[in-house]
Amino acid sequence: xxxxxxxxxxxxxxxxxxxxxxxxxxxxxxxxxxxxxxxxxxxxxxxxxxxxxxxxxxxxxxxxxxxxxxxxxxxxxxxxxxxxxxxxxxxxxxxxxxxxxxxxxxxxxxxxxxxxxxxxxxxxxxxxxxxxxxxxxxx
Amino acid sequence: xxxxxxxxxxxxxxxxxxxxxxxxxxxxxxxxxxxxxxxxxxxxxxxxxxxxxxxxxxxxxxxxxxxxxxxxxxxxxxxxxxxxxxxxxxxxxxxxxxxxxxxxxxxxxxxxxxxxxxxxxxxxxxxxxxxxxxxxxxxxxxxxxxxxxx
Numbered sequence: 517x518x519x520x521x522x523x524x525x526x527x528x529x530x531x532x533x534x535x536x537x538x539x540x541x542x543x544x545x546x547x548x549x550x551x552x553x554x555x556x557x558x559x560x561x562x563x564x565x566x567x568x569x570x571x572x573x574x575x576x577x578x579x580x581x582x583x584x585x586x587x588x589x590x591x592x593x594x595x596x597x598x599x600x601x602x603x604x605x606x607x608x609x610x611x612x613x614x615x616x617x618x619x620x621x622x623x624x625x626x627x628x629x630x631x632x633x634x635x636x637x638x639x640x641x642x643x644x645x646x647x648x649x650x651x652x653x654x655x
Numbered sequence: 656x657x658x659x660x661x662x663x664x665x666x667x668x669x670x671x672x673x674x675x676x677x678x679x680x681x682x683x684x685x686x687x688x689x690x691x692x693x694x695x696x697x698x699x700x701x702x703x704x705x706x707x708x709x710x711x712x713x714x715x716x717x718x719x720x721x722x723x724x725x726x727x728x729x730x731x732x733x734x735x736x737x738x739x740x741x742x743x744x745x746x747x748x749x750x751x752x753x754x755x756x757x758x759x760x761x762x763x764x765x766x767x768x769x770x771x772x773x774x775x776x777x778x779x780x781x782x783x784x785x786x787x788x789x790x791x792x793x794x795x796x797x798x799x800x801x802x803x804x805x
Binding site: 573609614615617620632634 | 743
């Protein structure tokens with residue numbers, strides 16, 4: 517590996533680490549009718565306790581386990597660990613009362629899903645926000 | 656007696672509705688087969704061709720839900736639920752998201768190109784593509800599977 521490559525890799529790593537520190541924000545597609553929402557409503561949607569935001573149907577999409585976005589979202593906004601989440605969903609599924617959000621990948625996958633589907637809501641790292649999405653909740 | 660049963664079956668036939676599986680108008684395929692639906696709704700795949708699918712359910716206590724699962728997956732509900740639970744625990748897949756009623760499902764599918772759902776054919780969904788028609792078996796819908804074997 518050339519020195520310049522090493523420097524590039526180091527820069528890329530630094531960049532991704534600093535993005536990870538920026539924290540997660542809840543997003544919908546840029547043209548979605550879903551508007552700004554409170555943190556508690558966003559949490560309710562992700563826990564299956566609410567199916568709309570401001571009267572507009574909102575279905576959540578999750579990130580893969582282990583992504584920085586998912587870690588940040590559940591630890592700082594939902595305030596549940598992976599173990600708590602699993603037992604929560606397991607109980608709801610067994611009682612027929614709810615379903616865990618569909619897992620769609622990382623920041624880029626969430627952006628592509630929400631930007632083409634106006635009734636989906638996801639979360640991404642704040643550093644990944646671009647013109648295709650609209651932030652509806654930032655802690 | 657046989658004639659009576661036959662009459663009963665003919666009569667019940669009219670009482671049972673078909674289900675339409677619907678997709679967005681931009682959906683690339685004209686139809687999707689039963690095994691594809693089974694894979695999507697059991698959580699074994701999220702894709703039809705290259706399109707990531709958001710599968711919609713109806714309320715678990717609705718007739719449409721019962722008819723859909725008894726016809727598409729053809730496994731006891733307890734088995735489906737335990738399969739979903741396993742997928743959640745291993746982080747490998749998801750179960751469908753439920754919406755209340757034909758109208759909510761149709762509206763969602765009209766606006767969201769990645770969504771598919773099922774609705775009662777009698778609700779006559781508009782501005783969506785009907786990609787599969789499920790003929791609901793009378794025996795199953797009425798919970799009288801045993802009649803079929805006579």
